Amino acid sequence: MVRHTVTLWALFALAIFLCFWGNSKTPLFDTDEPRYAQAAKEMMQRGDWVLPTFNGQPRYAKPVMFYWLLIFAYKVFGVNEFAARFWSGVAATAIALLIYLALRTPFGQESALAASLCWLTSLAALIFAHAAITDMVLVAFMTSAIIALWVGLLTDRASWFFLASISMGFAVLTKGPIGVALPLMVFAISAAIYRPKVSFPLRHLVALVVGCFFLFLAIVLPWYVAISVRTNGEFLRQFLLVENISRYAQGTKLPLWVHLVYFPAIALVLAFPWSAFGIWMFGSLSGLTDEQKRWLTLLKVWAVLPVLVFSFSQTKNPQYVLLAVPALTALGALFLTLPIYSGTNREPWLRKRQFALLTWFSLTLIATVLVVSSQPLINSVPNWRMRLAGDGVVDFGWSRWALAGFTLAMCIGGLLALLKLRSFSFRHFFLINTALMMAVHAIALGAFVPQLGYYRQEPLKHFAEAASSQLGRDDLLVVYRRDLSSVVFYSNRRVLRIDNPNHLAQLLRQNSRVDVLTHVRFSSDLEQLESVRLHLVERRWAFLWLSNKKVYCPVHR
Numbered sequence: 370m371v372r373h374t375v376t377l378w379a380l381f382a383l384a385i386f387l388c389f390w391g392n393s394k395t396p397l398f399d400t401d402e403p404r405y406a407q408a409a410k411e412m413m414q415r416g417d418w419v420l421p422t423f424n425g426q427p428r429y430a431k432p433v434m435f436y437w438l439l440i441f442a443y444k445v446f447g448v449n450e451f452a453a454r455f456w457s458g459v460a461a462t463a464i465a466l467l468i469y470l471a472l473r474t475p476f477g478q479e480s481a482l483a484a485s486l487c488w489l490t491s492l493a494a495l496i497f498a499h500a501a502i503t504d505m506v507l508v509a510f511m512t513s514a515i516i517a518l519w520v521g522l523l524t525d526r527a528s529w530f531f532l533a534s535i536s537m538g539f540a541v542l543t544k545g546p547i548g549v550a551l552p553l554m555v556f557a558i559s560a561a562i563y564r565p566k567v568s569f570p571l572r573h574l575v576a577l578v579v580g581c582f583f584l585f586l587a588i589v590l591p592w593y594v595a596i597s598v599r600t601n602g603e604f605l606r607q608f609l610l611v612e613n614i615s616r617y618a619q620g621t622k623l624p625l626w627v628h629l630v631y632f633p634a635i636a637l638v639l640a641f642p643w644s645a646f647g648i649w650m651f652g653s654l655s656g657l658t659d660e661q662k663r664w665l666t667l668l669k670v671w672a673v674l675p676v677l678v679f680s681f682s683q684t685k686n687p688q689y690v691l692l693a694v695p696a697l698t699a700l701g702a703l704f705l706t707l708p709i710y711s712g713t714n715r716e717p718w719l720r721k722r723q724f725a726l727l728t729w730f731s732l733t734l735i736a737t738v739l740v741v742s743s744q745p746l747i748n749s750v751p752n753w754r755m756r757l758a759g760d761g762v763v764d765f766g767w768s769r770w771a772l773a774g775f776t777l778a779m780c781i782g783g784l785l786a787l788l789k790l791r792s793f794s795f796r797h798f799f800l801i802n803t804a805l806m807m808a809v810h811a812i813a814l815g816a817f818v819p820q821l822g823y824y825r826q827e828p829l830k831h832f833a834e835a836a837s838s839q840l841g842r843d844d845l846l847v848v849y850r851r852d853l854s855s856v857v858f859y860s861n862r863r864v865l866r867i868d869n870p871n872h873l874a875q876l877l878r879q880n881s882r883v884d885v886l887t888h889v890r891f892s893s894d895l896e897q898l899e900s901v902r903l904h905l906v907e908r909r910w911a912f913l914w915l916s917n918k919k920v921y922c923p924v925h926r
Contacts, residue, residue: 396829397450461497515671535584635687646704702799706796765821849895884920888911904919906920
């Protein structure tokens with residue numbers, strides 16, 4: 370018991386480092402992060418707990434749960450990047466703890482701890498635990514629901530089903546119907562494969578289903594009813610029809626091979642590097658107890674179903690299959706830690722280990738090449754370089770070489786393990802590469818991503834804050850032909866987006882001050898404006914701050 374407590378606290382401390390390190394080092398990235406952050410800030414400023422707005426306009430993209438969480442973080446930490454990203458880190462940490470607690474009994478403490486570490490060091494955690502968007506919080510609620518449903522089925526305890534209903538209610542308040550549909554589908558298909566014997570009497574089973582249903586509705590209905598009344602049903606029309614059905618069924622028509630390849634490839638990438646082993650857990654396995662087989666059934670369905678559900682979605686957002694990653698990384702950890710084959714089954718197991726190490730070597734080699742080539746590739750493609758640095762040159766500094774060094778070490782380790790296959794210890798391999806992936810996370814979030822933000826977002830943050838400090842109540846802040854979300858968040862004022870140069874010219878002719886933030890790609894449009902003179906206030910990398918008045922940056926005057 371003492372060992373379990375110490376392990377749990379050590380895992381929690383490590384998760385805090387991996388999931389929160391670097392959250393305040395980089396400005397919020399356009400377009401999604403500042404939209405969520407700003408919508409929550411506007412709700413907090415108005416004291417409104419029902420209607421999310423962005424830039425003063427109703428925002429129908431998502432339900433309200435994530436905004437509520439952000440408001441709580443703002444009240445504790447202030448309105449800043451760390452607070453905006455706080456709950457994604459909490460969610461990733463919660464998923465790690467849930468995985469450990471769920472797998473400890475059937476697979477043992479070592480395998481459960483390995484599964485949590487694989488999740489925490491995956492590429493998915495590196496990205497989405499540090500992003501102020503709903504997806505990690507949604508996956509945490511759905512993970513809780515799936516595990517609670519499965520434990521409830523295996524133990525015949527009604528309390529687990531009630532916990533699952535609460536989790537699914539919060540998931541629906543976070544992102545909509547998918548929050549209940551996916552967990553129930555994973556559970557139903559796994560249960561159909563496992564074919565458990567239900568010991569509940571029929572009347573108790575009916576009472577349990579009715580109780581779970583009403584508990585779910587008690588969580589979901591109050592806000593959905595309130596927002597429907599507040600917007601005369603417009604929220605439900607926009608959210609259900611546009612944000613859910615239309616985005617799944619409509620959009621760019623893609624070839625069949627894209628549907629078949631895209632999300633399976635994305636799931637492998639997000640579960641990197643542990644997907645190299647997770648995919649080899651599919652198929653027949655020996656040496657497992659009945660309880661382990663039941664949990665493996667759940668993990669396999671859990672890893673595959675989100676990919677299948679979204680494969681034919683016309684909208685291809687990588688985070689759609691984020692739910693599959695905890696299961697896929699857990700399968701990878703079990704491959705590395707369980708003595709699945711012995712005796713006469715040793716040769717097939719050795720062949721499977723050989724293919725798994727080949728997969729690891731290939732994935733880490735590709736990752737090394739991509740990291741090394743990222744800077745020259747960006748600089749060699751004029752459009753990419755222009756988007757980040759304008760006429761300058763993108764330089765990621767030492768962080769690129771450090772990341773490449775660690776991924777190359779993982780690659781070489783996989784090759785050496787392959788050459789010494791029969792005498793090789795997967796336990797040592799796992800420990801070494803877990804440490805290497807922790808280093809990758811630390812460097813990526815401490816240096817590489819901030820350097821990307823230095824080109825991509827720092828100029829907009831600086832312009833928005835500096836302009837807002839000078840503009841009066843009747844002055845205007847305009848964004849020309851680019852997204853305005855980060856400018857709205859950092860300026861803390863209403864911002865106009867203008868795409869028509871003639872419309873912009875009309876605004877610039879008025880007596881009040883009008884400041885314009887734009888990208889250097891569109892400077893030729895502004896040079897051709899008739900009878901209007903724009904003064905350059907400041908240029909930073911690929912972004913321009915212009916004004917119809919002759920003013921100066923208060924910071925770099």
